[in-house]
Amino acid sequence: MGATAGRTSRTSEVDVLVSEVGPRDGLQSVDRVMPTEVKHRWVAALAAAGLREIEVGSFVSPKRLPQMADTGEVVARARTIPDLTVLALVPNLVGARNALASGALSLTMPVSVSESHSRANIGMSPEEAVAQVAQVCALRVDHPRLEVEVGLSTAFGCTIEGPVDEDRVIELTVRAAEAGAGSVGLSDTTGYANPAQVRRLFTRLSAELGDRAGGAHLHNTRGLGLANVVAALDAGVRTFDSSQAGLGGCPYAPGASGNVVTEDLVFLLESMGLRTGVDVDALLAARELVLEGLPGEELHGMVAEAGLTKGFRYAGTAA
């Protein structure tokens, strides 16, 4: 993707894709509803900061998640932003049809390893969720540009069930790929992952799925978010979900909180010499829009507090 004039992105090439999930994962975890108009401006600001992929909402029952009721509108507006991949979450075929109707072409579907979490989250067993993936992928006949990715929730442990079986995780990723998913990633929905486990599971994922091995969705519930990113990088992962100001968690995983903070993730990656194309200062400025849409909301992030280091240089810039 090429950077366009007017965007502050630092480079048109990236080494790591940072996929922003704040407008979906973040906002669905907050009781209040961010006004649609602020959502538009927030998504635009995040894109202007250089983010190339943003998960802007989910197509679910507005009764269950009223915060997501305007996702169709948000998708339609976000699609007018140049060079931005607009992702939407859909739990099932109904959601996928609604998504397509609003113009969304990149869908992400959750399949939870934990039976208890799966039922609480999307009212289905893991097998039923995989069957939905197959049905959604079948829509490609009429929508050849449709892209479907799967994120395996509770892949590192579950707040309800505790530890999960790693063979079962890998088995479900294979089934999701067989169902037609273009990529299958692993999500630490609950903040249970540790770096040894992250390295092990992503190494296995890559061995099983090859170039259909997807990204890492990590939480910072116990402070291990960026430590797990380092382990995932070692295992070859090059796509990471994160959320501005660490907004988010999972309303159906009790005790889960805190996505990896986008600002801190970008700082980590750029410090390590990995290009993200994202401008940290522009990202920090975009936090104001979160507060405009959700006055008084608690924002997370260490770089926002400490600032960039003296002499900080973005990866790929001249010494």
Place this chain on the structure above:
Amino acid sequence: MGATAGRTSRTSEVDVLVSEVGPRDGLQSVDRVMPTEVKHRWVAALAAAGLREIEVGSFVSPKRLPQMADTGEVVARARTIPDLTVLALVPNLVGARNALASGALSLTMPVSVSESHSRANIGMSPEEAVAQVAQVCALRVDHPRLEVEVGLSTAFGCTIEGPVDEDRVIELTVRAAEAGAGSVGLSDTTGYANPAQVRRLFTRLSAELGDRAGGAHLHNTRGLGLANVVAALDAGVRTFDSSQAGLGGCPYAPGASGNVVTEDLVFLLESMGLRTGVDVDALLAARELVLEGLPGEELHGMVAEAGLTKGFRYAGTAA
């Protein structure tokens, strides 16, 4: 070191040594003075939680750091705790003589890579600091059990000078070892380190110093503390400083804040299957003593907030 009856330490063997610096690094960064009697009980509680090494204070001018004025007393009391290595920081020969007078036998000396930080911190150039190390090591003639370790401050960057030269870092570690230090570690005094740099520098340190390559003292100023721990583990580091509740920083490095939190570090290591001998619950209980000695003090740490994961097992315990 063997665990003694009555201690809650989970194992007598450790894979990683967690060296607690809260009573020194933490307390010297707080304006108020923790009463000596509470210090005694806090150090005892940390040892009872399974910590095998605690830096209990520093022998510096009480005019400069009144928080450390009672270090002699704290050392003497801590030395009565079985199986505990009692560390004290000394900046120079005078401090070392005072330390020895109070019975301290394990001394840590700072040598700062940054000229500006070195002068602000200990009123000497880096070369003068190395000369002090040599003089302190010479005391071994009369004190054969004296152990001297050096921590290289601002080894990853300086809040005053910005980036530091990596060759200069390695050069100073070699000089400190030549001056007689038993081990030479690297300190991210300022929270500037990133995992790529940590891996690179500790790999070089180990290549240069062999078994005299020391541990990692990392800060969490920008949220990268545990990410840097993962990188240091990869480079073979097996000793890590940390501070209960993340107390600490550096009074002479403006903007530096936040040691790696001991509670979170132990959780990280044990989750990864690395035995620390430390009991997280006992550690969490010890936080109460910080608040008793410093009422209202802000405590950090994610595990304290989120709790252990469901089904959490310590490394080395049966499945």
